Amino acid sequence: MTTQHPGPAALRFGANYVPSSGWLYSWLDFSADTARRDFEDLAGLGLDHVRVFPIWPWIQPNRSLIRRQGIDDLLELADVAAEFELDVAVDLLQGHLSSFDFLPSWVLTWHQRSIFxxxxxxxxxxxxxxxxxxxxxxxxxxxxxxxxxxxNNLWPANPTGAGASSEWAADLLAAARTAAPDLLSLYSLYDAAWYEPDHPFHPADAVRLGDLTTVHSWVFNGVSAVDGPAERPLGPATTSHADYLVELAAAGSADPLRPVWLQEVGAPQPDIPAGDAAAFARLMIDQVAPNPALWGITWWCSHDIDRRLADFPDREYDLGLFTVDHRRKPLAEQLARSVAELRTGRTLAHGRPAVVLEADLTTQPERRAEVAPGSAFHTEWVRLRQAGPTAIVPAHRAADPAYLAARGIGTVLAATT
Known part of the structure; x- marks a missing residue:
């Protein structure tokens, strides 16, 4: 599939779909009417897509059994979304969701097979x-x-190495493309792939595999701590982290026009106090939206988790745009305002300065700590970003005028690491 490169009018906005009733356990007794009510909520915010999560072991409970009913429920969910003019992105392997791992018995117990x-x-x-x-x-x-x-959350319970994880993803993406050549085929990793030197899932695969790059921005990864005490929950490192990850991804790609999808971003407590969630959304979107690489923003998540459900980490319960009884939060109101503003026009940050990154994360993954939250490079980028949009350029492309122009970079600043 030929990926459409982003432009001023092409930014997509959506939500990661967490059903209001029964969380994702609701797949066990799927209700189109419940989904219909949930999607009415989301369409009312002006969103254009949802990302949905069928549970792998419930569709394939045995290696040789793929349940048609599970697939039919997924198709019905897509049909309900279409009633509200919502497009759908389907995550295939769940896998890991909200701190729980869902793996079929045929890779567990005495089988003990690494999925990778x-x-x-x-x-x-x-x-x-x-x-x-x-x-x-x-x-x-x-x-x-x-x-x-x-x-990559499924490692280390499923042992793997860098070569094996890369081959695994490439093979399954090829299977997806063969089966559905007109769909985008994508690869999703949490940010240990960008920040942890020994992690067996590498930035090179994040920016090479799949039709565009996806990033997940969560400020509890250490970014919120960079901004210091609790009275400063919306400091510059916190509000700019999504833009920072988009920049790292754009800088790592050999293709200067490869789009980056901010596939998950949310306002987790206590890092973002509930009363600051709407302000965080506004500041975060204002900073990341001008980025020329940005393809879209998908909020985590649509609805809260019912607190009658046990054993989730406390921060997972209240991440929704809506409560379980469909009440819009101030966060949702702010997201709707930001969407409406950006639908009328998006100004891209062309001619921006760029800071040089000496570490090539695609060939030197052992240097990932040099860009992690709180590193000297990250600290300097955050400082510069406070004055306006700031790109990241790899050292080996810093004197390439065609590359710089393609990425909307006007000037190159001195290297900081």
Whole structure:
């Protein structure tokens, strides 16, 4: 598929769909009417898409059994979304969601198979990817499939190395493209891939595999601590982190026009106090929206988790734009305002300065700590970003005028690391 590069009018806005009733356990007794009520909420904010999460072991409970009913429920969900003119991105491998891992019994117990390295698991997964992709491709409002939600969260319980994880993703993306050539095929990793030197999932794969790059921006990864005491919850490191990750991703790609999807961003407590969530959303969007690489923003998440459900980390319960009884939060009102403003026009940050990154994360992943929250490079970028949009350029492209022009970079500043 030829990826449409982003432009002033092309920014997408959506929500990661967490059902208001029963969380994602609701797949066990799917209700189109419940989904209809939830999607009415989201469409009312002016959003144009949802990212949805079928649960892998409930569709493929045995390596040789893929349940048609599970796929049909997913298709019905896509049809309900279409009633509200919402496009759908489908995550295939769940995998990891809201601190819980969902793995089928045929990779657990006495089997003890790593999903990343075992050939039998790979074959089973390929069949699953093939069947689900062929099914969802029949729906005109489905535009993308992602291998799974932050699949690197499944390591180290599923041992792997850098070579194996790369091969795993490449093989399954090829299966997805073969089954659904008109859909975007994507790869999702949480930010250990960008920040942890020994992590076996690498930035090179994040920016090379899939039709565009996805990033997930969560300020509890250390960024909120950079901004100091609790009385400063909306400091510059916190509000600019999404833009920072988009910049790292753009700088890491060999293609200067490769789009970056901010596929997850939210306002987790206590890092972002509930009373500051709306302000955080406004500041975060204001900073990331001008980035020429940005393809879209998908908020985590649509609805809160009912506190009658046990054992979630406390921050997971209140991340929704809506409460479980469909009440809009001030956060949702702010998101709707930002969406409306950016629908009328988006000014891209062309001619911006760029700071040089000496560490090439795609070839030197062992240097990832040099860009992690609180590092000297991150600290300097945050300082510069306070004066306006600031790009990141890899040292080996810093004197390439065609590359700089393609990324909207006007001047190159001295290297900081």
């Amino acid at each position: 390295t075992d050939e039998l698991v790979r074959a089973g997964l390929s069949a699953y990817v093939d069947q689900v992709c062929r099914a969802v491709a029949t729906r005109g409002n489905v535009f993308a499939v992602t291998l799974g939600n932050e699949v």
